[in-house]
Amino acid sequence: MTETELTGRVALITGASRGIGRACALRLAEAGASVVVNYRQGAAEAEAVCAEIKERFQTPTLCIQADISVYEQVEQMFQQILTQWQGLDILVNNAGIHRDGLLARMSHQDWDDVLSTNLNGLFYCSKLATKQMLKQKSGRLVNITSVVGQTGNAGQTNYAASKAGVIGFTKSLARELAPRQIAVNAVAPGFIESEMTESLSETQRQENIKKIPYARFGRCSEVAEVVLFLASDRCQYMTGQTLNLDGGLVMN
Numbered sequence: 217m218t219e220t221e222l223t224g225r226v227a228l229i230t231g232a233s234r235g236i237g238r239a240c241a242l243r244l245a246e247a248g249a250s251v252v253v254n255y256r257q258g259a260a261e262a263e264a265v266c267a268e269i270k271e272r273f274q275t276p277t278l279c280i281q282a283d284i285s286v287y288e289q290v291e292q293m294f295q296q297i298l299t300q301w302q303g304l305d306i307l308v309n310n311a312g313i314h315r316d317g318l319l320a321r322m323s324h325q326d327w328d329d330v331l332s333t334n335l336n337g338l339f340y341c342s343k344l345a346t347k348q349m350l351k352q353k354s355g356r357l358v359n360i361t362s363v364v365g366q367t368g369n370a371g372q373t374n375y376a377a378s379k380a381g382v383i384g385f386t387k388s389l390a391r392e393l394a395p396r397q398i399a400v401n402a403v404a405p406g407f408i409e410s411e412m413t414e415s416l417s418e419t420q421r422q423e424n425i426k427k428i429p430y431a432r433f434g435r436c437s438e439v440a441e442v443v444l445f446l447a448s449d450r451c452q453y454m455t456g457q458t459l460n461l462d463g464g465l466v467m468n
Contacts, residue, residue: 223248226301230254231311233262235410239436245269250276284337294344306447307345309359314375327374334378358446359402390456399455401446406462407433430463
């Protein structure tokens with residue numbers, strides 16, 4: 217992958233102030249893309265990502281606060297992007313939340329919050345990105361799902377349902393856009409060193425590592441490399457696929 221491969225491309229990464237989203241923003245910027253760093257909260261963290269992009273890669277970047285579960289805010293974000301660059305070439309649907317708990321004790325709000333962000337937000341961003349990409353007759357959509365959407369996990373019925381939905385959404389949209397040569401793929405990370413796994417106790421970490429053939433958690437930078445491939449012209453004949461990045465935890 218050359219470091220100028222994405223020069224001239226505009227990429228939007230949702231939930232890019234930290235974790236996997238941050239790693240994706242930095243990696244796509246390193247490859248030459250103009251990067252939009254979306255965030256819902258944590259303005260200081262998002263601004264730090266933009267500052268790092270400017271300092272390290274000297275590529276254009278833009279921080280935009282928007283709650284992707286609110287359609288009006290997503291519309292405003294896309295208006296700002298198109299005013300700035302008149303186009304969008306790459307969308308990385310990364311933003312997601314979890315509200316874990318056993319189903320018998322799960323509140324309606326916890327269910328609604330997870331589905332609203334993880335699925336409604338995916339729909340809103342993809343709808344507006346697709347509209348622009350169809351005009352351009354080109355584009356790449358990369359959706360971040362999870363192995364939990366494939367295997368299920370006790371205490372995460374809401375999260376697992378949302379991530380399984382991402383996989384079905386990816387396949388369906390890929391079929392719609394393939395005739396226009398617009399690729400839609402997904403990445404399913406396993407256990408990744410990020411904010412989502414920081415709450416695990418050492419005992420829980422070791423128990424999960426025993427299940428992973430690679431015998432370690434993954435890194436955000438490793439997810440970003442797969443996203444970069446799917447967002448680039450190197451990915452010419454692949455669409456509707458979900459690539460697992462989990463150290464062998466799930467082998468299909």
